[in-house]
Amino acid sequence: MDLRLSGKTAVVTGGSKGIGLEIVRLLLAEGVAVVSGSRTITPELKETGAHAVTVDLSTPDGPKRLIDEAAALLGGIDILVNNVGVGDAESLVEGATNTLLTLPDSAWESAFDLHFYSALRATRAALPSLIERRGVVVNVSSIGARLVGGGPVNYNVSKVALNALTKITAEQFGSQGVRAITVSPGPVSTGVWVDDDGYIAKVARSEGISHQQFQENALNGMGVSTGRVSTPVEVAQLVVFAAAPNNITGVDYLIDGGVVKTA
Incomplete structure (x- = not known):
């Protein structure tokens, strides 16, 4: 199946491993020129041939620096995949084993910096190019946004905000040709x-x-x-499909093996 992606350009955050790495690989296989940003550049990412940028996306200036470098290299951005997430496993454990009474502000702030603000800042920086090219934003979220109380609560709540960002982007910029889609994995x-x-x-x-x-x-x-x-490849396949030219926007695609039972 030809997804009509050949010749397009993409930025993928958190492409050094896991789901992000598979997204990079599949986009490249479809003929997309890819820039990936992450704190570390793994051997696996280097092997893909994607242009890798070392950047801390949880910082206020990190996402814009990535987008600016990508736009200069690629000549413009058709696809933005806000995939970066999870971060330090210890922070997830902290969010899963504490309550509102004991989980400190720093844990909430770090979760939002990585999962919400990184996507907001990258999207804001990329929008001029996305509007010009009638592009698409795909936000990789989590079923935790629908099962918030299951923990880690700070992670889950930040993903709720990310899902809302998708809706806002789709609504505010749809008339200018920009689409926005959420992909929400369960366990991977x-x-x-x-x-x-x-x-x-x-x-x-x-x-x-x-x-x-x-x-x-x-x-x-x-x-x-x-x-x-699910496997990382299965999630990446859904992300790449969502990024392909179509009339889908403002939706949240689940890939969770049937965990979420509600319509």
Whole structure:
């Protein structure tokens, strides 16, 4: 299937590993010129051939610096994928094991800086180019935005804000040809889920059970209809489809194996 992406340009935040890395790979395979921004440039990202920019997207000037460099290199931006997220596993554990009474302001601020403000700032910087080219923004969120109380609460609430940003972008700039779409994964087999020092493993240790047992309990507790987690490639495929030319905007696509049961 030809997604009509050949010759377009894209910026992907957080493309050094996991979902972001697979988004970079798939966009390149479709003939898209890609710039990726992240705090570290992994060997895997280097191997893709994408132009990699080292940048801390949680800082006030990081997203604009990435967009400015990408626009200068690419000549303009057709696609912006705001994918960066998660950050330090310890911050996720903090958000999952504390309540409103004990979770400090710093935890809320760091969650919003990484998951919401990075996307807001990147989108704002890219909009002139996106308007000129009738482009698209894809925000990678989480089913946590719909299951807020499940924790990590600061992460989940920041994703609620990100989902609202998608709606606002679609509404305010749709008449100028810009589309905005959210893709919300459930559990995915990235380092967060599988690594021995990842979020799931750390929470398991805090509860005194094995990593594998915690994974099994989590899948059962969430009621995953397919009985398995999604792969990074599966999420990336949905993101790339959303970025392809179409008339879809302002929506939130779930890819969660059937965790969210409501319409």
